[in-house]
Amino acid sequence: MLFPFSPPSSSPFSAMLLQRLLGSVARRQLPSAFPLPKSVSTVISRPAGRSRLGFAPSQSFELPLMASSAPTEDARRSSFVPLPPSTADKATLYKGLEATLGSTFSSAPSFPPPNPLILVVSGPSGVGKDAVIKRLLEVREGIHFVVTATSRPQRPGEVDGKDYLFVTKEEFLSMIERDELLEHALVYGDYKGIPKQQIRDYMDKGFDVVLRVDIQGAATLRSILGNSAVFIFLVAESEETLVKRLVARKTETAEMLLVRIATAREEVRHLKEFDYVVTNAEGKLDDTVKLVESIIDAEKAKVHRRNVQI
Numbered sequence: 001m002l003f004p005f006s007p008p009s010s011s012p013f014s015a016m017l018l019q020r021l022l023g024s025v026a027r028r029q030l031p032s033a034f035p036l037p038k039s040v041s042t043v044i045s046r047p048a049g050r051s052r053l054g055f056a057p058s059q060s061f062e063l064p065l066m067a068s069s070a071p072t073e074d075a076r077r078s079s080f081v082p083l084p085p086s087t088a089d090k091a092t093l094y095k096g097l098e099a100t101l102g103s104t105f106s107s108a109p110s111f112p113p114p115n116p117l118i119l120v121v122s123g124p125s126g127v128g129k130d131a132v133i134k135r136l137l138e139v140r141e142g143i144h145f146v147v148t149a150t151s152r153p154q155r156p157g158e159v160d161g162k163d164y165l166f167v168t169k170e171e172f173l174s175m176i177e178r179d180e181l182l183e184h185a186l187v188y189g190d191y192k193g194i195p196k197q198q199i200r201d202y203m204d205k206g207f208d209v210v211l212r213v214d215i216q217g218a219a220t221l222r223s224i225l226g227n228s229a230v231f232i233f234l235v236a237e238s239e240e241t242l243v244k245r246l247v248a249r250k251t252e253t254a255e256m257l258l259v260r261i262a263t264a265r266e267e268v269r270h271l272k273e274f275d276y277v278v279t280n281a282e283g284k285l286d287d288t289v290k291l292v293e294s295i296i297d298a299e300k301a302k303v304h305r306r307n308v309q310i
């Protein structure tokens, strides 16, 4: 309820009336979700214990909805504090409002900072997963691309430790044995897997992490991460564009291209298991990345946040 006027501060009776009114409105008419003013704070906390990935639960967060509950000197001295006149200077008016309410205004953040996100980017071979992620990392800070370990040979221009962690088949198998991978799969005859430690390290530092996986990997990650991660499916505007893109890349033989195209036709059926679909249209890489950024921003503004449950 809003009061379009304030009673003249010279009238103790009016000020007292306003005080009473504020108290009774707060107690009787506001829904219980908005307790006032003694209990104007609420505590948001994550469940106790550590997740399977080992993230420490964040500390409880005192969320001030309106004001702190610490009574001011003035309020303690007297139960009745007259409001200063509306013509008073800003500082006096501010202090007067605090005194009348009987509590100081809190400078604590209105809402706790968002949790780091896990972003899973997937889509058919050649759709532009690498290109989109590479550009995203160039334009946005606070994101870490989790470098996938793979036993496939390095392509020209790829950097070990940046694009992929290139390991031998034997090295990859020992990583599986040591339980160092969040998920792994055999893709077109080569192993690919996501190292867990990298995710832990960067999320602990507050980074959002991006995982790049094929559809098979995304399905496995969905079963491991559930709704705690954000799943994005990249598509080209048409099959024709996708094939042209793959052919232009010149990294596959005709047989390999055939397998990738046939697989892409199957993969599109898994679309419904994702949270978002983003079209990476020809020549529109920057638009694609902008949309991905909007998704990240929207996810961070959610009231009901995703918490990593691994």
Ligand SMILES: Nc1ncnc2c1ncn2[C@@H]1O[C@H](COP(=O)(O)OP(=O)(O)OP(=O)(O)O)[C@@H](O)[C@H]1O
Binding pocket: 123, 124, 125, 126, 127, 128, 129, 130, 131, 132, 245, 246, 248, 249, 280, 281, 282, 283, 284, 285, 288
């Ligand atoms: N929006 C776009 N417009 C034009 N070309 C693009 C676009 N996005 C990506 N490409 C090009 O398409 C080719 C395939 O992209 P990229 O290698 O990133 O695909 P990918 O999904 O990572 O493939 P794979 O899963 O096989 O590794 C590359 O040559 C890339 O430069």
